[in-house]
Amino acid sequence: xxxxxxxxxxxxxxxxxxxxxxxxxxxxxxxxxxxxxxxxxxxxxxxxxxxxxxxxxxxxxxxxxxxxxxxxxxxxxxxxxxxxxxxxxxxxxxxxxxxxxxxxxxxxxxxxxxxxxxxxxxxxxxxxxxxxxxxxxxxxxxxxxxxxxxxxxxxxxxxxxxxxxxxxxxxxxxxxxxxxxxxxxxxxxxxxxxxxxxxxxxxxxxxxxxxxxxxxxxxxxxxxxxxxxxxxxxxxxxxxxxxxxxxxxxxxxxxxxxxxxxxxxxxxxxxxxxxxxxxxxxxxxxxxxxxxxxxxxxxxxxxxxx
Amino acid sequence: xxxxxxxxxxxxxxxxxxxxxxxxxxxxxxxxxxxxxxxxxxxxxxxxxxxxxxxxxxxxxxxxxxxxxxxxxxxxxxxxxxxxxxxxxxxxxxxxxxxxxxxxxxxxxxxxxxxxxxxxxxxxxxxxxxxxxxxxxxxxxxxxxxxxxxxxxxxxxxxxxxxxxxxxxxxxxxxxxxxxxxxxxxxxxxxxxxxxxxxxxxxxxxxxxxxxxxxxxxxxxxxxxxxxxxxxxxxxxxxxxxxxxxxxxxxxxxxxxxxxxxxxxxxxxxxxxxxxxxxxxxxxxxxxxxxxxxxxxxxxxxxxxxxxxxxxxxxxxxxxxxxxxxxxxxxxxxxxxxxxxxxxxxxxxxxxxxxxxxxxxxxxxxxxxxxxxxxxxxxxxxxxxxxxxxxxxxxxxxxxxxxxxxxxxxxxxxxxxxxxxxxxxxxxxxxxxxxxxxxxxxxxxxxxxxxxx
Numbered sequence: 044x045x046x047x048x049x050x051x052x053x054x055x056x057x058x059x060x061x062x063x064x065x066x067x068x069x070x071x072x073x074x075x076x077x078x079x080x081x082x083x084x085x086x087x088x089x090x091x092x093x094x095x096x097x098x099x100x101x102x103x104x105x106x107x108x109x110x111x112x113x114x115x116x117x118x119x120x121x122x123x124x125x126x127x128x129x130x131x132x133x134x135x136x137x138x139x140x141x142x143x144x145x146x147x148x149x150x151x152x153x154x155x156x157x158x159x160x161x162x163x164x165x166x167x168x169x170x171x172x173x174x175x176x177x178x179x180x181x182x183x184x185x186x187x188x189x190x191x192x193x194x195x196x197x198x199x200x201x202x203x204x205x206x207x208x209x210x211x212x213x214x215x216x217x218x219x220x221x222x223x224x225x226x227x228x229x230x231x232x233x234x235x236x237x238x239x240x241x242x243x244x245x246x247x248x249x250x251x252x253x254x255x256x257x258x259x260x261x262x263x264x265x266x267x268x269x270x271x272x273x274x275x276x277x278x279x280x281x282x283x284x285x286x287x288x289x290x291x292x293x294x295x296x297x298x299x300x301x302x303x304x305x306x307x308x309x310x311x312x313x314x315x316x317x318x319x320x321x322x323x324x325x326x327x328x329x330x331x332x333x334x335x336x337x338x339x340x341x342x343x344x345x346x347x348x349x
Numbered sequence: 350x351x352x353x354x355x356x357x358x359x360x361x362x363x364x365x366x367x368x369x370x371x372x373x374x375x376x377x378x379x380x381x382x383x384x385x386x387x388x389x390x391x392x393x394x395x396x397x398x399x400x401x402x403x404x405x406x407x408x409x410x411x412x413x414x415x416x417x418x419x420x421x422x423x424x425x426x427x428x429x430x431x432x433x434x435x436x437x438x439x440x441x442x443x444x445x446x447x448x449x450x451x452x453x454x455x456x457x458x459x460x461x462x463x464x465x466x467x468x469x470x471x472x473x474x475x476x477x478x479x480x481x482x483x484x485x486x487x488x489x490x491x492x493x494x495x496x497x498x499x500x501x502x503x504x505x506x507x508x509x510x511x512x513x514x515x516x517x518x519x520x521x522x523x524x525x526x527x528x529x530x531x532x533x534x535x536x537x538x539x540x541x542x543x544x545x546x547x548x549x550x551x552x553x554x555x556x557x558x559x560x561x562x563x564x565x566x567x568x569x570x571x572x573x574x575x576x577x578x579x580x581x582x583x584x585x586x587x588x589x590x591x592x593x594x595x596x597x598x599x600x601x602x603x604x605x606x607x608x609x610x611x612x613x614x615x616x617x618x619x620x621x622x623x624x625x626x627x628x629x630x631x632x633x634x635x636x637x638x639x640x641x642x643x644x645x646x647x648x649x650x651x652x653x654x655x656x657x658x659x660x661x662x663x664x665x666x667x668x669x670x671x672x673x674x675x676x677x678x679x680x681x682x683x684x685x686x687x688x689x690x691x692x693x694x695x696x697x698x699x700x701x702x703x704x705x706x707x708x709x710x711x712x713x714x715x716x717x718x719x720x721x722x723x724x725x726x727x728x729x730x731x732x733x734x735x736x737x738x739x740x741x742x743x744x745x746x747x748x749x750x751x752x753x754x755x756x757x758x759x760x761x762x763x764x765x766x767x768x769x770x771x772x773x774x775x776x777x778x779x780x781x782x783x784x785x786x787x788x789x790x791x792x793x794x795x796x797x798x799x800x801x802x
Contacts, residue, residue, distance in 0.1 A: 100448045101472025101688075114798070119791065185612025186624045207615035210781060296558045297614035298777035299770075313445045315768040316469060318452065 093322035100316030111323035121324060124302040131218055131303060132282045138222040139278060143229025151237045168227040176291040179220045183207045210300025213293050217301055221288055229274055236270030269346050276339040280332055304328050400431040402692055402699055405457040407440035410638040410719060417715040425702055431695040440561050444768065450687060458690040462683045463561065465498040465753055467506040469764040474506050474685040480697050481505035484704050488724035495723060497752040497759040498681045507683035508700045509723035514679050514746025515566050517665040518625060518639040519632035523551055532665035536574065536600055539669045543608025546631040553608045554630035556616035557777045562680060563618045564773040567634050569678045572597050572772055573755065574671025579766060580800055584757025587800050590793040593673060598776060598785040605780040614777055626650045626658065634668065637719045637740055666742040679750040718743050762800050771795045
């Protein structure tokens with residue numbers, strides 16, 4: 044009996060449509076595009092519109108051009124906030140990279156209980172930020188700080204350290220907590236990168252007389268650089284737009300000295316109800332993050348081309 | 350301003366029966382309209398089946414007050430024929446919640462408003478004059494502060510509910526130890542007393558962070574006491590850059606260093622309660638919650654001798670006087686019905702039910718003098734003859750308070766200034782080292798953007 048060839052059968056419209064590669068691609072991409080449109084593009088466009096309007100809570104407002112951006116730029120609290128965001132991101136990223144790299148190199152060695160240590164290391168990253176930050180807030184509490192108690196009991200201090208009640212101290216406390224929380228992400232990602240490096244290369248360098256630093260700098264680092272760039276960029280994006288940690292730890296205080304762009308935008312836009320001004324403040328993040336991503340992509344392309 | 354002295358203001362011997370007689374009429378009058386009909390018919394109104402009323406309120410500093418409201422919810426549901434549910438959230442989260450609800454057009458039907466927030470959210474809440482007027486009228490009128498706080502353009506945009514009076518809670522024995530038997534009456538005197546106590550490791554505790562109650566209730570009166578004001582009487586011209594404001598900031602710098610726990614810059618409204626109960630503070634400005642909680646947990650909260658701390662807590666009714674007078678700022682609480690709510694009618698009926706004498710009274714008693722009523726009739730309640738002497742100063746506290754924006758009107762601009770903590774931060778910046786004149790100039794710049802921008 045002769046078998047019917049597929050083309051001889053009258054196919055349903057849907058099946059014919061899916062036979063078309065272009066149509067199939069569009070269908071498969073549609074859910075992702077829809078999700079992006081609803082959850083990314085719409086809020087972004089809405090944010091841009093709000094930033095150009097005088098919208099406040101319960102009041103649709105009108106188009107005001109760049110007035111909100113100018114108002115923010117001339118606002119002394121915004122200026123402090125803008126500076127804080129860079130200081131916080133810069134130092135937290137440096138610390139996370141240095142400590143994460145150190146941890147990854149240690150964990151790349153063989154020792155007893157390695158699996159347990161690797162799992163335990165991830166704890167700060169796994170615990171919800173709000174919970175862990177609350178714990179830190181208690182440790183830094185102006186009255187009941189366990190750290191102050193320990194330092195006092197061991198005779199290292201005679202008066203309480205102003206962990207959260209001094210602007211500079213509070214910002215550095217936030218950097219410490221961010222580093223504690225973000226370091227495992229660096230460590231685990233860099234560890235994954237380290238494990239892709241062929242041990243023969245290290246061995247060969249060792250035979251050639253390279254010491255530990257030379258092996259790291261001339262063998263490990265060049266091979267780890269692409270992974271490092273990616274993880275650093277991810278971290279910059281997350282740290283620059285951080286909200287939860289500051290909101291819970293300091294609330295932006297004392298006297299607005301630890302606000303980041305996200306928390307200040309929230310304070311103005313959501314708490315005070317000046318939605319247009321709040322949106323403008325948050326949009327100041329956009330060009331900075333865009334530049335970071337652009338530099339990263341350019342660098343990675345160069346590496347691929349090399 | 351005169352000091353309210355419980356000793357000088359005798360409490361009339363009003364027994365429960367007399368009170369019920371007076372305020373029973375109040376309840377009925379308050380229930381004018383829908384609720385009266387419901388009560389007469391003895392059955393729930395015919396709201397759509399499955400109607401749910403969602404009410405958002407703060408987590409009360411007196412937990413028993415929230416327990417009482419939760420207990421009342423089924424009773425209210427039965428009376429109204431709509432399922433009443435309460436949600437209690439951190440007071441500092443109320444404003445973000447209101448903004449999100451109004452902008453998204455969805456959320457709770459009734460949301461609690463503090464201070465003069467109805468001005469800020471006027472576009473998103475409904476006119477409740479038909480609910481508030483009868484309640485006020487029947488109870489001899491609301492305290493003046495509600496006219497500023499909840500009335501916008503001649504309409505009640507929220508129904509006044511209660512007021513949290515403040516007083517200085519202090520340790521009687523610690524003050525007596527340094528020879529102080531009556532609490533200081535002026536700021537300078539308090540600074541001298543506080544200096545001696547801080548030297549003994551017993552500082553004054555004052556929150557100066559971004560928190561809804563304690564920082565503003567301290568900072569605004571301090572500014573006013575020295576003659577400083579945000580604006581003139583029109584509320585349109587910023588006048589904070591004045592000798593009075595600079596003097597208040599200079600005083601605060603010295604007071605902070607000499608007498609206060611400097612960790613207060615990072616405190617919220619709960620820190621001073623905890624620190625006081627832990628025996629860390631000699632005095633702090635607070636509602637009655639420090640006393641009430643110390644009394645209700647007297648087996649846990651003890652002084653250094655192992656005795657219940659409550660025995661050693663005294664209240665001074667007002668903050669001390671400054672060169673320009675002695676002013677107070679207490680926060681009024683109200684309920685607003687949201688414009689987006691599809692249940693506005695049952696929401697209004699619920700508010701009428703809530704203010705019925707027998708329902709409000711249970712909540713009022715659970716509060717134990719922490720929150721006082723929004724009308725003067727509650728000053729006559731038998732509770733006041735039963736509560737401890739240190740709590741009696743709260744009885745007439747609500748008569749005394751000014752409102753945000755003083756000496757101008759309590760407009761949305763005043764709320765914006767409060768929400769941005771401009772006055773609080775003026776002091777907070779100065780105690781961290783900024784020159785007093787610079788701190789005032791900074792505040793002037795911020796206020797001009799708000800009031801004159």
